[in-house]
Amino acid sequence: MRLFRKKNITALVSALFIIFFFQPVFAQEKLSVYNTSWSSVLPGTVICPPEVTSYGFCLATDARNLMGFSSSGVLLWEKKIGRVRNLSLTVIGEDFVLFHDRDQNIIRLFNPSGTEIWSKALDFKMTSNPMPGRDGRIFFYGENKVLCLGINGIEKWKIETEYQKDLPMQELPDGSIIVFLNDENGKTRGLRISPFGEQMENITFTGSIKTTDTCKDGVLLTFTDGSAGLFALKNGLANSCWVASVKSGNTLFTVNNDKSEYRLLALSNNEITVYKLHSENGSVVNSKTITGIDGTKLIKTSLSDSGIFLADENNALLLDYDLKEIWSASMPDNVRSKIINQIIYLQNDYLVFCSKNWSMDAYHTSQTTKEAFSAKTVKNNIQSDYSSFAPLDLAEINYIVQGSFLADIKSPERINLIKEGSYGKKEQELLSQVLSVARLYSLDANSSDFGIHIEKTVFETDSAGFENILIQLALLCTDQTQNAAANILSSSNNKIYCRALLSNIYGYDPDGKLLDAIEKSAARFGNKDSVYLNTVCDCVYSICLFMGRPAYNKKGKEILKTFMGPGYTFNTRTYARDTLKKIISLEL
DSSP states (O other), rough: HHHHHHHHHHHHHHHHHHHHHHHOHHHHHEEESSSSSSSESSSSOOOOOOOSSSSSEEEETTEEEEEEEETSOOOOEEEEEESOSSEEEEETTTTTEEETTTTTEEEEETTSSOOOEEEOOOOOOOSOOOEEEEOEEEEETTEEEEEEETTSOEEEEEOOOOOOOOSSOEOOOTSSSEEEEEEEEEEEEEEEEESSOOOEEEESSSSSSEEEEEETTEEEETTSSEEEEEEEEEEEEEEEEEEEEEOOOSEEEEEESSSSSSEEEEEOOOOOOOEEEEETTTEEEEEEEEEEOOOOOOOOEESSSEEEEEOOEEEEEEEESOOOOEEEHHHHOOHHOOHHHHEEEOSSSOOOOOTTTSSSEEEEEOOOOOOOOOOOHHHHHOSSSSTTOOOOOOGGGGGETTEOTTTTTTOHHHHHHHOOOOOTTHHHHHHHHHHHHHHHHOOOOOHTHHHHHSOOOHHTTTTHHHHHHHHHHHHHHOOHHHHHHHHHHHHHOHHHHHHHHHHHHSSOOOOOOHHHHHHEEEEEEEEHHHHHHHHHHHHHHHHHHHHHHHHHHHHHHHHHHHHHSSOOOOOHHHHHHHHHHHHHHHOO
16 A cells, blocks of 8 residues: 555656646647737748748738738738749848749848839849848859849849858858858868958868858858857957857757847757857856757747747747747648748747648737837947948048039049949948048038138039038938938928939938938928929939838828918929829838
8 A cells, every 4th residue: 555655656757757847848839829918811832931920910812912921920021022932031221122933033121011122133043142232232052153233233243152051151250241151171260251243262161161150240150060159350360269168969049130249059859958159268157958858859849938838749939038838739630741931930929820732820929029129229339331351531631622622522423333233342442431521511510600700612613513412422322422412402402402312312211311301401492493393202202212212202282282381383293193192102
């Protein structure tokens, strides 16, 4: 009898241990069609991995649709894309979507509301998705080529490399990029390239690289031998910073959307160990071993606003950033039966399943979110642009001689060069000089407002030269040039200079400063010059068309409605009304 009781006690203790030990993946809800947060029906089967956006996600179906959804499942926009079967999507910048038709090898850019802006054929096969730069530029790479396009679709530069390994390109803290080349003697090689196409450094890594990721500290690497580490800059050269003090045969980094947080995963049969590492030396700050999820069969991992999401075909788990469990569940049966063919995990913790039967089901895994840095904040913590490569130089002697701008700086040939593209490393000089002169003008305009100037400045004695420089500024179309143009439009009392900008600038307005500046400029010059105001109308429309966001359309309509009021000429009112109709036609 005592023996029987001991056996029962032993069995009970064992059962309690098993229940406690496996609690994260067994004491949980079962995901099914009966407990979804929302469901939707698609017009076809999703044919490539969907992409996360700031508003939710976008996807493409075999019904020839490109669609944008909010995280709560609301269809925000839908556009026809033609007969495309083999494609990939990449979201860049302000929710622009790069669409790669792999069969035709064509890149198409869609704005955040799904309107196609431009397309361009490639002459090489891409090995991975494009990588966005810091100022609107986009890097494409594959085989033995690297291509850089502006957000306006104009080619900035293209270079040839040795044949590349099938690994994503990554970015170092100064903005230079690393392309990974094929292994040699068991070691992956790399080529460091400036954002302006200059080949800076050849690199040989210590082993064969398996995965690559960019974080705020540099480039995270895992190797085929299971080691992992951080690669960054030291004294201006690419260098290994640390190797993680973790021993595992199979490692993987996961990085959040704004690159501010990352975790190392050690993957093995039936378990995953999650490590939080010290950013300075790679030592382990905290770790947690998750049982019941097969690390060798991991089908989804994501670092969201709340924490780290992990899933195999049987179970899913969400941990917070301190590695405490927030949520767990059993995966839907359709995952194991392969009816579900795409899984998305959104930044605000919606888990979305897309099925071959055209259904889409979502589950909200967490109601709480971590207060994280925005992408722009993180970039500003390191460096938000390429100023280390193209710095401002406010020494007037470098641009001016005898009351005129230097002939090379104001040359009309420069305008043609920028329009045609393929200017390579010359862009570095163009940006530095044009942004510097624009800054000098802004400083001059501000000091003139306080009556400091006695003699005429070069901006008055060589107005034609400065007008050519402003056209260059408008055509270069980077975040920094658009911001400089907005500063001039906000403060300049020279209508000729403002018209030079408005007539040539692209509709790219990443932070809305251009629209605000245009509104101020139009108010400053009054209601009588219909030619100038018509130019304003055209510029407002181009911004609304390019940016594709309701907030821009609303602001644009407010500006145009002002021009339709009393005091404006019949020509201005008519032109503004026609432009307003065009903006309304853009709305969803």
